[in-house]
Amino acid sequence: KEEEQMVRFTQMNQDLLQSGMKAEIFSGILAPVSTALNNLSYTIIVGVGAVLILTGGNMSLGIISNFMIYSKQFSRPIQELANQMSTLLSAVAGAERVFEVLDAEEEVQDEKDAMELTEVKGNVHFSNVSFSYIEGKPVLKNIEIQAKQGQTIALVGPTGAGKTTIMNLLMRFYDTEEGTVFVEGKNIRNLKRSNLREQMGMVLQDTYLFSGTVEENIKYGKQDATQEEVEYAARLANAHDFISRLPQGYQTPLGDGGGNLSQGQRQMISIARVMLNNPKILILDEATSSIDTQTEQKIQEAMNVLMQGRTNFVIAHRLSTIRNADKIAVIQHGELKEMGTHQELLAKKGFYYQMYFSQFQDVSGSI
Known part of the structure; x- marks a missing residue:
């Protein structure tokens, strides 16, 4: 090859x-x-x-x-x-x-009478949602997921099953073809996009940092934040120590994409950015992959703090990281195959059971 x-x-x-x-x-x-x-x-x-x-x-x-x-x-x-x-x-x-x-297609404009969410607790409901990027080739079929305030919902399944697409619909990067997504009981089509997205924070596998200082990158979602708030968020994200060791601390300039930082350091800055914004709904998309074990432990500690008191959607391939989730939604070929806690799904001995033990066999075999 x-x-x-x-x-x-x-x-x-x-x-x-x-x-x-x-x-x-x-x-x-x-x-x-x-x-x-x-x-x-x-x-x-x-x-x-x-x-x-x-x-x-x-x-x-x-x-x-x-x-x-x-x-x-x-x-x-x-x-x-x-x-x-x-x-x-x-x-x-x-x-x-x-x-x-x-010539690229623009986002659909908000309705003239679009509303704003005034009090967000974190209740989300995907009601019979279907979607396709190309007409006639459905990516999601009749997805039914309900998340209550403070719950952690894990989305698992093979690559290309539609997990990230579900989150794209929640953020209204796309609109559903069938079914409805509700936040606090309101159809998100009737909400202002900017207001909806202010209620959410995302920590992705590939973190992007902008040209500017470390402080400016952390303040990206909250430009009026004070220096004390920035440092507090960085401490919660376990980022303060390495930032303090940088040549100019929080004023250290970063190259485009944060190329002068390691993957783990970029991830911690991303977590600090979300913590500063204090969203009610959190989306974690395989945030600890491709990171060494020691750094992953620090990031996992920061994420545990970040997830407290919020509604969390976690996309994971390593099933050992989501065993404590309140609900695990198993997605396969765009369909919701199974739903339940870790123990409930293992007891069913279905697709999740096969995925879970196949991962452990792969790990033990590689050792």
């Missing part, structure tokens, strides 16, 4: 090299050719004019001079266009990408 990828990579590099060479040759030849054609036109004008003068034709040096000026004025725009051809082609390629963004 590695050799195949190397061959493919080499071929792509060769194609890029050939395309680049052709572009440079074309760009380099265009200007000299244009200049040569201009000079040829001058030669023709002078030659023809000289012949007419010598043969007694109706021609003078002034007329020849005027013709040369006209030729120059005519050819100048063409020559300038040739000189700028490479820049023009680059601009066209850039314009195509700009128009792709402009």
